[in-house]
Amino acid sequence: MDFKDYYQTLGVARDATAEDIKKAFRKLARKYHPDVSKEADAEARMKDVNEAYAVLSDSEKRAAYDQLGQGHHPGQDFRPPPDWQPDFRAPPGRGYSQAETADFSDFFAELFGRTGGARAAGQDFQARGQDQHAEVLLDLEDAFNGAARQISLRVPKLDDKGRIALDSRTLNVKIPKGVREGQMIRLAGQGGAGFGDAPAGDLLLEIHFKPHPRFRIDGRDLYLTLPVAPWEAALGGVVPVDLPDGGQLKVRIPEGAQNGRQLRVRGKGIPSDPPGDLLLDLRVVLPAAETPRARELYETMARELAFDPRAETGV
Amino acid sequence: MRDDEILTGAILEDSCLTLDQLAGACAVSPDWVRVHVEEGLLMNQDGDGNGEWRFTRRELWRARHLHRLERDFDASPELAALVADLLEELESLRARLQRAGLR
Structure with missing residues (x-):
């Protein structure tokens, strides 16, 4: 187990x-929060900073840390003395939950116990286990x-000797449709284990x-964003759109649609209850005038349409 | 529990958390929640019309941030609430950027 220099973490003497x-x-909290x-x-x-502060801001923990850590350097192998008993009756302090201190380093756990004191609360102590949070990153298709x-979790629980x-x-978790x-x-x-006969906490997946x-x-x-050809926008048309579920939708573009117009297809969003909508932002894409034929078509339009896109803007 | 067992959870719909559930999920005391509701820093809804408080998942997000901000910065509840308001606004602006395809 590596020795952690909490003073170095906070940058103090x-x-x-x-x-x-x-x-x-x-200062560090503002930087890393x-x-x-x-x-x-x-x-x-921030986890490192919180861990260091949890120890150094508590005079009892700080004194114990100073005593044990004499002559050690960061990263150096460290074993607490065999008679070392983490016995801090104070709660973790500063509002760190069991779930958070569970995330602190093994070094912290070895010195101060995982919760910094729940063990000392005695046999009759009963409390519901703490709720745990985890995030799940999904593909839209899911x-x-x-x-x-x-989902892999580290959950605090009492062992046979009553230690944390x-x-x-x-866990294998089913992610429902919608x-x-x-x-x-x-x-x-599925959260942290309860103390005594109290029930375990819940697991909340975000x-x-x-x-x-x-x-x-x-x-x-x-x-x-749905790219359309100028004639599809001008004359109207039916355009296929591939959906995330693998299906395909035929969308009717109304005649005279302009660039930037938004079409709403009801019920084709995420299949919740009620289902969401699919919003299509039309983007008119112009064909390049790269061939003589394409140039000729553009020139014909220029000659015969008498179109001034700036007529109403006064430019 | 077997390794191949697949767990099915309950989706938290809007305004479904009780005061105790919200407190448990944020690792704060029910009193902390009560005070923040009374000060107007957290919003509650009347659950079944029987006066029992209910909270949305939005408020769960907010309560967790408030608690962390108050603790890590020794911030007063009002100041933490101001930061949480700004974070919410930042998030909604970022979502708008994303919807506009700019991010």
């Missing part, structure tokens, strides 16, 4: 005051056809979609 530590934490940060590895960095996904250990589990961006699926009893090369997603609705 070993004799830093509580106030300095708080300042350093706040996943809600506001643009850094690529913000989430991982919302049309339904899917099954494997991390349980790695893989799910939408941001929706949550609740799997009752649905997100990967960007699709053709369709854009907004809740139940799908948006698609």
